[in-house]
Amino acid sequence: MSVREIPMVIDGQSVPSQSQDWRDVINPATQEVVARVPFCTAEEVDRAVASAKEAFKTWRKVPLGKRMRIMLKLQALIRDNTAELAALITEEHGKTLPDAEGEVGRGLEVVEHACSITSLQLGELAENAGTEIDVYTLNQPLGVGAGITAFNFPIMLPCFMFPLAIATGNTFLLKPSEQDPSSTMRLVELAHEAGIPPGVLNVVHGGPEVANQIADHPDIKALSFIGSTHVGTLLYNRAAAAGKRMQSMMGAKNHCVVMPDANRSQAINNLLGSAFGAAGQRCMANSVVVLVGEARQWLDELVEGARQMTVGPGTQRDADLGPLVSPQARERVEHLIDVGEKEGARLMLDGRGCQVDGYPDGNFVGPTVFADVTAEMTIYREEIFGPVLCVAGVDTLSDAIAFVNANPNGNGTSIFTNSGWVAKRFERDIDVGQVGINVPIPVPVAYFSFTGSRGSKLGDLGPNGKQAIAFWTQTKTVTARWFEPENVSSGINSTISMH
Template structure:
């Protein structure tokens, strides 16, 4: 029964607004199947109201001083610190990840807000005095207008932080559509931004599904769209936004590899691999889903299996748990289907995490650590992003073989190398065709003042979130060529400036 379950509201023009929608979705605790909230799928009028509010607020906000915008971000980052526990509990309740992992997610989002606090220096233009005689040339870094963000379920705080803090800091207004699977943390995040001083209309939140995402991509008032999620959805949204003549960045699917050389620190490499493969139940776009063991490192596999067996599977509210549940029953069914398909295709199932026993949470969407060996290209478990706690293991003879193996995969989100050989690391970082590289770092998501730089099949659009690329994505450059002189020097019909 859902009569007494909280009904989530939209955030439009600085106010929480009841939806008039006839279409609602249950938000379910994945550890218990308890309905914890109901989320509306916005009507076309509600989407229009959010965009209209952002459009109305734009001129006033873009002309607000950089110092004022910076101080809003300073207050926002303080509120994020103070409300980390609250946000983490919302994440765990609706997504399922463990509380420590959820707190870490808020911390990564906080990094971006802290970076946005430096907007006064990030939004600087360039100036050249006397670029030609008596002529000065300078650039203005200006906002675009109304912008939008569409986020996946796996990071309901971090992903919105990858979008709206920098977007509004440079003077844009924003409409956010969070995932309908776990929207409460995203909505609360936006409320904290308004509490920090973001004016009404500058940041709006509308809930919904594909129709709202498509509507934002095609709306004539929206100038730029950021999407982080699956390849299938991202490709379609990018097509819609591009066809509508607007900027779009789409960070999409992945198949991240971890290459381990036999000279690596064995203890560190195996522990990092366990965490990167199975943390957040594998529901990270940067999760390590393929281990490539080089040479004698293949002998470490039994040790890895023993470490994986010791991980604790439980509800995310258990602070000693290593893995929580998957986000939904359908996600669990998909992961289990791919595990069965891996067995059918001839991969060796060394550790089977299906149907773990979790006392008190028998109806939860749990899958334990799962490991396949003998995985080859062409197998479904290698070709598809499983998005669960499943590690595929391949063995090769040389580092060059490992580089060729990774580069043959169509995705290019992240990759890691474990070694104590600086020469091998330098060769790897230059030869590998992947956007984000970790050297003895298993999940190489860069700090927020560097850009998130996935490549190939994992990214559409030239510019990624965070860092300098994000500032470029959310702004346009205007170049001014100016002459101020007391007397003209006659007619000049050439294009030369002297």
């Protein structure tokens, strides 16, 4: 089987990199090398930025209606090619095909939202703010935008960035994850097929050096990042120092609070899916369950449900979770399970040493459950990013709220309850950006903004929704007054009156 070489995209063309530094892209279920990706040179990154800068001169003037029609075409192409995109995700990331298809669907929602650009980018007008003075705003594109995405959602995360950036009149430079770039590259092909002109959407590849060059580059006006807290903080500081607009959506430790009045079977089933789906490699995974009061008696049922989950390759449609993305990821997760045992957490279900028939080299870790987890433990403080569920118990709703709010991260949280009063108090008092009520993964629909907070986010504006429009545009406020002309000839007066 031939190994495909991942190209760059510059000026609307697939361009082979001249870099001497290439990395293998591995199928995590088999360890088969399926592609090779370059770590682009500094000169290649500069070429891609220059292409976007030149294209901005004309793209910014393209009418809103034409941009809308391109997005309409793109959403249709994504819908028609969902199976191919999902298969590429599964081959390089490892998540199950149903999960990958769901990811494509969530990315598609953002493109559908971008189809409304003719109404999203409207300004405001105050007529007669002063005597015969009007004040109005123009929401204009910034210039060249850039995005750096994580491996865990190679279709959805790019869709969180370039569709709205381009629809608002910017041009774009995308650096996808080097671990699973093929689905992202196919998405970019579809974007050009939809009618995005050459230079408007460019792609480069690489590691820290390329990311730092993007953060420092003087011709890039805004940068969106989704990934780890460590990298996101470094890039945010670099980009801010370079005068860029910047958003960093970073790490998480999401909690799910379960009240004793909740629908028991629904809560447990939802918890299992949110904790172990995609092998826990989601920034919105519920990795901590807080059982309140008598709900602590549900622990054994929760563990048994996890024990019944099926581990297999992503191509096995009835599998509940596939492999981790790399051997290094598997080793890190198994190391943290070791640490959890040593620090006194009660290991109720151990996923280490998981074997899947026919896939002896896969990066598999089975569902793992720890009970009696405390805030001081490493498995609670660190984002494990694997199929490991930490369970804590508290006495009251107030205790649960205090426990969640004491964690430094604020990406997402949820509560399961049948009490409207409890739900209302939770949504009011919890200090987390995204809240689910009887919803385990509270990622909002695309026409609402992604609103992680505290240690999970740097920057005032998040992806999607109204915040994304504000992030990718510059507001220009115009104060205007027009005077009646003096000494106007009768010819001009007659022309005015005719019109």
